[in-house]
Amino acid sequence: MATAKKTEDTTKAVPRLGPYPTKIGGEELLELLDLWQFTPETKRQITELVRADRQLQGPHLFRYYNPRPSKVEAAEKAMSGLIGVKHCLAVNSCTSALVCAYRALGIGAGDEVIVPAYTFFATAATVVASNAIPVIVDVDDSLCLDPAAVEKAITKRTKAIVPVHMRGAPAGMDGILDVAQRKGLPVVEDVAQSGGGSFHGKRLGSLGTLGCFSFDYYKIHASGEGGFVTTNDEWLYTRAQSWHDTAACWRPDRFGRERQPGELFCGENYRMSELQGAVALAQIRKTDAMLAGYRRAHRRIKEAIEPAAGLTFRRVSDEAGDTCICLILFLKDADTTPKAMHAMQAQGVPAGGIYDQKVRDWHIYAYWDHILEKKHAAPDGLPWSAVPESELPRYSKEMCPRTLDLLSRAIMVDVHWQYSDEDCDNIALGINRALKEVT
Ligand SMILES: Cc1ncc(COP(=O)(O)O)c(C=O)c1O
Structure with missing residues (x-):
């Protein structure tokens, strides 16, 4: 087992231990190829190379005490x-x-x-x-x-x-x-x-x-x-x-x-x-390549959207700092909004509503039952038990009406940083057609 020609102290019961094959080595690396969905041919070629590499030290996947730069x-x-x-x-x-x-x-x-x-x-x-x-x-x-x-x-x-x-x-x-x-x-x-x-x-x-x-x-x-x-x-x-x-x-x-x-x-x-x-x-x-792509696509779609009755855009506190991963439109009321969203989806636009009263969603406080109902993990009742009941916030599904109103009138259109100009133009066309149909 011990192949190294190192001098061994044979007076000791355990003159030396190892070296053993590395714990995390080629097999684990090959599993990653599956995750990355390489083609069978690429996988075959990489597998051959990895199996032939006798020097492989194996990655050290713990960030601390790492023998090579982390x-x-x-x-x-x-x-x-x-x-x-x-x-x-x-x-x-x-x-x-x-x-x-x-x-x-x-x-x-x-x-x-x-x-x-x-x-x-x-x-x-x-x-x-x-x-x-x-x-x-x-x-x-x-x-x-x-x-x-x-x-x-x-x-x-x-x-x-x-x-x-x-x-x-x-x-x-x-x-x-x-x-x-x-x-x-x-x-x-x-x-x-x-x-x-x-x-x-x-x-x-x-x-x-x-x-x-x-x-x-x-x-x-x-x-x-x-x-x-x-x-x-x-x-x-x-x-x-x-x-x-x-x-x-x-x-x-x-x-x-x-x-x-x-x-x-x-x-x-x-x-x-x-x-x-x-x-x-x-x-x-x-980062910068992705942001440049998001911003280019967002600008192109937004500029091609035609005015429609009651249509506004989400206010952005600093337009230059927007990552532009989506475009959010507000419509005039909560009845028109789902109709417009369905019409957009029918046109193939990657649009979704933000607040649909029938669909539970962890992004909206009205569905945070764990908090609204003051649930706790242990019998000590923390965190709620740390404060007199009368001084706890009064939670209810209706407590932030402005938020619910805004969200119920919002449609979110996904932007992808790799959209082509044609993709952007088609999305804008779909939005325009949908808005004409319902507003
Ligand atoms: C605003 C916000 N905060 C926190 C989180 C939690 O992030 P993670 O999934 O990395 O724990 C998310 C994830 O969706 C998020 O959108």
Whole structure:
């Protein structure tokens, strides 16, 4: 078994161990070929090469203690550079990133966090998972948090404001940062749906105290699962690391005592693996090419849409910073909207409604039963039991009527960065025909 000509100490019961074949080697790499759906011929050729390679050391898929440069670390560096922040932490999802951000800020039982009524459920669910209470606030015609509604919702318990850059477009960060600064509150940007977008020249995720990104399948950048936390604050970065890897592999001295009070506490395991890191790194490099494609297609479709009675577009707080992954139209009322959407679909347009009262959807607060009904995981009743009943938010399906009105009149048209000019023209033609039919 031991083939190396190394001198062995034969006085020991175990003179040497190994070398053994690498634990993760060619077979695992070949499984990836299946995922990538290479043609049988390519697969055959690569399989031959991989099986013939006797030198294969096997990838090391754990980001820490890695004998070769870590892909996750490279992705973090690329992401810090892209977003323009000092610190970036890779995690395994945006849900994890949000928990890290809340925990880094010290948010916990009895605290309130302001979230929009229109966002994927995770923005609010992670507040509950952090034992705090989400305060759900109306969006405005940008479909992002309304700064005036945020100001009204602030109480003595408020510990953070979470604007979500929804459906590719930046939230009105000037209004939100103004309220936050006046009230002395941190801002956690949820950038899950708008990676690479910007607001007045600054990339989203660099304007607030912390930014949270998703690299799941549906997002602009995708690595299957994945996420990042961005910040310019070194202490918050340290605490986010502490939560994301309670095994403390991230620390320069893993088993050392804490360097400052508040550095070490019991967290979770949200580490990103090298597999995700490698894919994320390549995705980050593609950002500008993807955004250029989305923007070109979006502009071409939008410019070709003809005026129609009652038709308006979603207001975008900074048009230049829109990632342009979709085009959102508002129609005059909630009756015309589904008719127009079906007419568009009949024309082959990739259009969908946003709020259909018959279809449950985790993006709309009215369906967040777990929160509206104050559900809890354990008999301690947290987070709701941390606050006197009379001081808890009054949740109801109707509590954000403006959001429901806007969403019930909205149609979302998907934009793809690889649409050809002809695809764009056909989509615009389909929209025009549909609008003529119903308005
Ligand atoms: C606005 C928003 N926040 C958070 C998330 C959660 O992201 P992930 O799937 O990476 O946990 C999503 C995903 O859909 C999202 O759209």
